Amino acid sequence: MPDTLSALLSPRSVAVIGASDNIHKIGGRPIYYMQQMGYAGTIYPVNPQRETLQGLRSYPSLDALPETPELAIIVVGGDSAVQAVSDCARLGVGAAIVIASGFGEAGEEGKRQQDEMVRIARDAGLRIVGPNSQGLANFGNGAIASFSTMFIEIPPKDGPVAVVSQSGGTAALVYGLLRNQGIGVRHVHATGNQADVTVSELALAVAHDPDIRLLLLYLETLTDPDVLAEAAAVARARGIPVVAVKSGRSQAGARAAASHTGAMANEDRAVDAFLARHGIWRVDDAHALARCAPLYLRGWEPAGRRLVVVSNSGASCVMATDTADTLGITMAPLSDATQAALGQKLPGFAATGNPVDVTAALLTNSGLFGDVLPVVGDDPQADMVLLDIPVAGMGYDVERFARDAARFADTAGKPIAVAAWQESVASVFRNANVPTFFHAADALAAFHQLTAHRQLLRDVSGETVMPVIGQVSLASAPHTLSEAASLARLAEAGVPVVEHYLCRSADEAVAAWQRIGAPVAVKASSPAVPHKSEHGLVALNCNTRDAIVDAYTSQTRTLDAMQAPCEGVIVARMTRGQRECMVGAHWDPVFGAVLLVGDGGKYVETVKDTTVLLAPASPAAIERAVRRLRMAPLLDGVRGEPALDVAALCKLAAKVGDLVHRAGGEIRSVDLNPVMLNAEGAVVVDGLMEVGGGC
Known part of the structure; x- marks a missing residue:
């Protein structure tokens, strides 16, 4: 973990400025969480109105503390928050989390206060998360510097996933979605306005955590791509998939992001290219961030995208096949030997092709899934298996289904996912550590993401990933080169350009036509007129001396009339393409x-x-x-x-x-x-x- 952020993620002591005795208030939550989650450091409540808070001694100010804390959580707002940052800077506090809102996201005055806060902090080497932050939570060491209600609604469990987000609400949502799947989460961090510490920096920090195996990000803006690129490189080296939402794809979304955290949107297709370049899989929303986690965490590396569907419903088989086709997932062609082996296991009226319909016989023979899964798993054409169960419950041995699926998941070396909408059924599979989804479409979307992301990472591993250049200041206003100058620079760089000549007289134009020996195009060359056709400055298929002279004369006169500088005309070979x-x-x-x-x-x-x-x-x-x-x-x-x-x-x-x-x-x-x-x-x-x- 980078040393500059250790005070945020692993502080030895924490001061809560604006602390409360009420655990349902923002100033009370972090103290409550840290005491509940076994934080081993020292907690210093700061509140001049109270002598004790939540069983701890309270102090009237930072100056009254017996030591300088490594981390300060600033709950007070407005000018008081700026003063608290100033106090932290003066005393040498390592880092501060500013929870208060009403800064950069709230208009010019708030932006001015935020800038002043950051200036004070940077002069002292103090790192700031926020303002407008929900806080940071590290369940690996109990440093829960956050007020999120979600940690009360859904009890935390340490685990191999890190969530880093600009939005506190999105961080909490993704945490909840993961915990509802039974997945433990170690890091849940929200940067808010990220006036100083960014999502990229925290992503780099948690990518070094030896127990993290999946990194999920929510970004509204990306101002330090070099840092995120470094985080992605660390993650790739450690085999950690990185999945990201970058919101603000639309103009309306970009405006909403700006009002939310004071973010400015990046050009979206460049963001796509950047994320792909560094092996980061982009999804559209928070639900998609969490959806594929059960598959990622099993560490599966499917050989391809060939799917086998097994179900106790013929209709489910057909619908799953349709969805797979839409996603570009191929239905595996089962071998004759596999189909013969299935025929020995299934009722005579069951389908042994792919998809495999075990029929309603599953109600009377609970071993059918256990019989079928190893057979299809042994087929070399099968890369992954969907077990789609639209009907189960009373009378079905769901526990046995789950044991059989878990055995396949543990031994076959191929991904398996279960689709079960009944919670009583799904929970049994989840408890057996089998990736389970509410709907077959969700399972198939996760398969698509897993396989496509693995391929992206293989592609990236074969490329030299260049560092991001960063912002460059250009000295003068841009200007357009003429076509002749543009083609010359391209040719110097080894780019194949059409045979052409820049001609400064009618005689030179005629000589160029004779040299090319084919019908030519004649085009005026002027840096002031980049789009020539609309001004009659392009003549095509010229193949006589008179046509060349007429084109030269007409075009140079037109440029003179436009008072545009004239470099001459380009005489170029007429070239046709099978595809433009x-x-x-x-x-x-x-x-x-x-x-x-x-x-x-x-x-x-x-x-x-x-x-x-x-x-x-x-x-x-x-x-x-x-x-x-x-x-x-x-x-x-x-x-x-x-x-x-x-x-x-x-x-x-x-x-x-x-x-x-x-x-x-x-x-x-x-x-x-x-x-x-x-x-x-x-x-x-x-x-x-x-x-x-x-x-």
């Missing part, structure tokens, strides 16, 4: 170089079939992403068309990403559309580059 693609890149102030690849042409903004990655990215990583696009089936050729050279497109895109990454912010954006893709390669036909100072 696009490659773009831009510099993000948080994530650095962001790469965009996908379907192109004039409908690019309407079709929106593109993928986003952080650069630099390898051609292999880019191809994996491109193969997930809607246009992917067309890339291998349809209706007699040849397969396209996808590798060439991905190499081209990788070079563009490298160019922007190496420029370190000097190149603001690159827009290449179209990039002509054929069976023989890929080439840039049109491109523009926006740059900052120094160009």
Whole structure:
């Protein structure tokens, strides 16, 4: 654990400023929790109105304490909270949790107070969680510096999961969902406005906890991606899956986040790319954060995504098969030997294919699940098993079902999940440590997440994960290079561009056409006119001297009339592609170089079939992403068309990403559309580059 945060997560002493004798008040909860949870350190209630609180001596002020506490929990609000932080800074307190709200999330005056609080703290080396924080809870050592009601509603149990969240309510919700599944939780931390300590920093700290095996995060903003990247690297090295919700996908959601914790939203597709780059699986909501935990914690590494469904209902078999297909999960083709063995175990009217319907005979033969599971588990085509039980209860030997499922889970080496909506049934399986879900759709979604996340981690392990650049300050306002200058910089970087020549006279244009020896395009080149077609500055399929001269004369006159600087005209080979693609890149102030690849042409903004990655990215990583696009089936050729050279497109895109990454912010954006893709390669036909100072 980083030393700077040890005072927050493992303090030797805690002062509660604004302490209360009432355990149902914010100032009373942390004291109650720490005494209940076996905290071994010293607790100092601070309240000038009381001599004792909850059986402990109370002190009138921080100055009256017999020692300087490592951690202070600040419950008082407004100016009193700022003064408490100042007192902590003066006395050398290591860390403070500011629970009070009404700061950065509440407007300009609150933001001013928050900034002053942070300035005071940083000058003294004091770390702050909050303000507007529900607090931190470490059930491994009883340091419960939180007022969450959920710890009363659902009793804590130490366990292998850490929850780190900007939102206290979301942290409590995820804690409750996990505990309702019987899963123990060690860390439940909420950063609030995170004016100082961030989710990323706490994630890095708990990733070092040797007993943690799953890390769940809720983020509203991401200001320190380098720290989260480091946390993800520690987690990958230790085999800890990291799952995250990053809220604010929509504009409305981003505005809500800003009013909630004072957060500013990040560009969402860049967030997607960042999380994927570091092996963090992104989900949409708090329920999805907790859903897959039972599967992760078993440590299963399924070989693939081939599923076997076993149920005592034919309808459930069919519906589960439909849901699996929607998720891209394949139904395992059971071998003839497996089906023959199933035939020996099941009634003659039962289905022995996949899905496997054991029928209502389960009511009279409680051993059917135990007979079937080992047989399907031995089939090499089976990667995971869903046991779907829509009907059980009175008359069914559910205890035996659970024992048989638990035996399979412990010995087969393949994931199994149970779907059972009846709590009396589900609780028996949970008590047997078998992953259990209310609905088959939830179980299958968890299977999808487990297998896809494992594949993502394998992909990441094969890549060189570059450090995040962080924020870069650019000296001057951005400006657009002409097409000729843009193509020149691309060519210098090894990006294949269409054969072309910049011509400053009609004679040079004619000579260029003769050199190319094919129909050409003639395009005016001016940094002031990036979009040429709408001004009549593009002439296509020119193949005579008169056409070349006319195009040159017309376009240069138009630029003169527009009072736009004229570099000349570009004479370029007319190039057609079997597919028009696009490659773009831009510099993000948080994530650095962001790469965009996908379907192109004039409908690019309407079709929106593109993928986003952080650069630099390898051609292999880019191809994996491109193969997930809607246009992917067309890339291998349809209706007699040849397969396209996808590798060439991905190499081209990788070079563009490298160019922007190496420029370190000097190149603001690159827009290449179209990039002509054929069976023989890929080439840039049109491109523009926006740059900052120094160009």
